[in-house]
Amino acid sequence: MTKKSSETSRSQNALELLKSDHEQVKKLFSKFEKLDKEDEDAKRELVEQICNQLTVHAEIEEELFYPALRDVLDEQDILDEAQVEHDMAKQLIGDLESMEPDEDLYDAKVTVLGEYVKHHVEEEEKEVFAKAKKAQLDLDTIGADMLERKQELMGEMGMDTGEEEMPDTQHIKQKSSKKPARHPRA
Numbered sequence: 001m002t003k004k005s006s007e008t009s010r011s012q013n014a015l016e017l018l019k020s021d022h023e024q025v026k027k028l029f030s031k032f033e034k035l036d037k038e039d040e041d042a043k044r045e046l047v048e049q050i051c052n053q054l055t056v057h058a059e060i061e062e063e064l065f066y067p068a069l070r071d072v073l074d075e076q077d078i079l080d081e082a083q084v085e086h087d088m089a090k091q092l093i094g095d096l097e098s099m100e101p102d103e104d105l106y107d108a109k110v111t112v113l114g115e116y117v118k119h120h121v122e123e124e125e126k127e128v129f130a131k132a133k134k135a136q137l138d139l140d141t142i143g144a145d146m147l148e149r150k151q152e153l154m155g156e157m158g159m160d161t162g163e164e165e166m167p168d169t170q171h172i173k174q175k176s177s178k179k180p181a182r183h184p185r186a
């Protein structure tokens with residue numbers, strides 16, 4: 001029997017959303033570990049996915065989650081450290097984005113990025129999330145805002161937003177087909 005919980009399944013609070021991002025990217029890193037390193041196309045594709053996901057994730061944290069926490073925490077060290085860790089990860093992401101998969105330090109950079117991310121995620125989930133819970137942030141609203149921003153960024157970056165698409169969709173930036181709402185004249 002499947003349980004229906006239409007309200008809770010539709011929206012994740014901020015911590016649930018971030019945690020599921022963490023799980024997803026961790027899976028991608030372990031996929032990389034097992035990947036045939038000679039298969040350059042597979043490597044390129046997977047690393048692009050990792051870099052894109054991390055970029056979007058860092059962005060929604062920096063735009064929405066960290067500032068909300070900064071507002072309510074006296075002690076800012078933990079968020080300063082998280083920001084420095086993001087910056088270090090971004091440096092590696094930038095390197096990887098400009099590299100070819102057959103270059104010497106490519107695999108090592110992916111591995112080290114994975115280690116940074118693992119460490120960062122552990123601290124985030126243990127310490128930052130605990131503070132967020134204690135601070136009684138409005139995690140539902142922040143979660144909804146982050147989800148909206150996440151989808152927007154993924155769209156801008158041409159990423160698969162998880163909705164089923166035609167397999168032959170071309171890699172052409174598509175503008176939203178939403179028509180602007182017309183207001184009937186009064």
Ligand SMILES: [Fe+2]
Nearest residue numbers: 018061121124
């Ligand atoms: Fe995170």
Ligand SMILES: [Fe+2]
Nearest residue numbers: 061082120124
């Ligand atoms: Fe983070």
